[in-house]
Amino acid sequence: MTVTLKNGVLDPQGKAIEGALGSLGFSGVGHVRQGKVFDLELEGSDKVKTEADLKAMCEKLLANTVIENYTIALD
Amino acid sequence: MKSAVVQLPGLNRDRDMIAALTKISGKAPITIWQTETDIPDDVDLIVIPGGFSYGDYLRCGAIAARMPVMQAIRDKADKGVKVLGVCNGFQILVEAGMLPGALMRNSSLKFVCKEVKLEVVNADTDFTRAYEKGQVLRCPVAHHDGNYFVDAETLSGMEDRGEIVFRYAEGTNPNGSLNDIAGVINTRGNVLGMMPHPENLIEAAHGGNDGRGIFASALDVIAATA
Numbered sequence: 001m002t003v004t005l006k007n008g009v010l011d012p013q014g015k016a017i018e019g020a021l022g023s024l025g026f027s028g029v030g031h032v033r034q035g036k037v038f039d040l041e042l043e044g045s046d047k048v049k050t051e052a053d054l055k056a057m058c059e060k061l062l063a064n065t066v067i068e069n070y071t072i073a074l075d
Numbered sequence: 076m077k078s079a080v081v082q083l084p085g086l087n088r089d090r091d092m093i094a095a096l097t098k099i100s101g102k103a104p105i106t107i108w109q110t111e112t113d114i115p116d117d118v119d120l121i122v123i124p125g126g127f128s129y130g131d132y133l134r135c136g137a138i139a140a141r142m143p144v145m146q147a148i149r150d151k152a153d154k155g156v157k158v159l160g161v162c163n164g165f166q167i168l169v170e171a172g173m174l175p176g177a178l179m180r181n182s183s184l185k186f187v188c189k190e191v192k193l194e195v196v197n198a199d200t201d202f203t204r205a206y207e208k209g210q211v212l213r214c215p216v217a218h219h220d221g222n223y224f225v226d227a228e229t230l231s232g233m234e235d236r237g238e239i240v241f242r243y244a245e246g247t248n249p250n251g252s253l254n255d256i257a258g259v260i261n262t263r264g265n266v267l268g269m270m271p272h273p274e275n276l277i278e279a280a281h282g283g284n285d286g287r288g289i290f291a292s293a294l295d296v297i298a299a300t301a
Contacts, residue, residue: 066169
């Protein structure tokens with residue numbers, strides 16, 4: 001799961017990174033958003049159930065949906 | 076009036092809070108540990124103090140907000156018991172969904188430990204009756220994540236209903252919080268969260284007693300002129 005701040009929510013760390021990338025000479029970098037990645041090892045093979053569980057985990061704990069978005073990737 | 080102070084691993088302002096409540100009410104508060112779910116019926120005020128519960132892991136207050144004691148506190152708040160969250164206590168209350176919004180990293184990205192000015196925006200609450208509307212208080216702050224954020228629609232409702240109780244005044248906003256918000260109350264008016272530390276300005280030895288009125292109001296005692 002990847003959790004990042006929503007658009008419209010100020011991300012001062014992202015801004016600082018954006019500035020640092022610019023000062024290293026990387027041009028053409030737009031908005032930078034810093035976030036968190038959660039890697040989970042899961043038992044079971046029911047993809048639908050697993051996705052529902054992961055979504056519930058994000059909603060209940062891993063993301064604060066007032067300020068954060070999340071995405072889920074399964075492999 | 077009987078008060079209680081919540082204790083969780085990583086909170087470190089509990090002793091200051093206990094001292095403040097004892098000095099102002101003349102009675103020591105009881106303490107409630109994180110796993111407790113039975114809060115005595117005669118407790119009228121529950122205080123969640125500041126600190127760094129669970130090391131601020133994941134997000135400040137996120138883990139604490141999901142401990143059993145918080146469900147018990149939520150049940151008490153639903154019955155009208157007063158709840159005050161200071162600093163990490165405020166972060167825990169927003170993470171628990173007992174107050175709207177979120178507290179994000181300070182816009183400076185730095186921990187701030189200093190004195191600020193606080194405007195009493197709403198003096199008609201159970202926590203601010205000892206003050207006048209518009210009164211400006213001195214108050215210490217010490218936090219890394221006090222940058223209050225809430226979506227525009229919720230904010231406008233909160234402003235209309237007088238739920239913004241304290242604002243940083245005179246250009247002293249230390250964290251970039253939206254509309255200089257320093258403290259908010261729920262719609263029912265019995266749950267207050269604030270980033271500044273009123274418990275650290277209650278007597279002459281602290282250099283002032285501007286914070287005393289919050290406890291005096293909440294404990295329903297007359298503010299002494301110590």
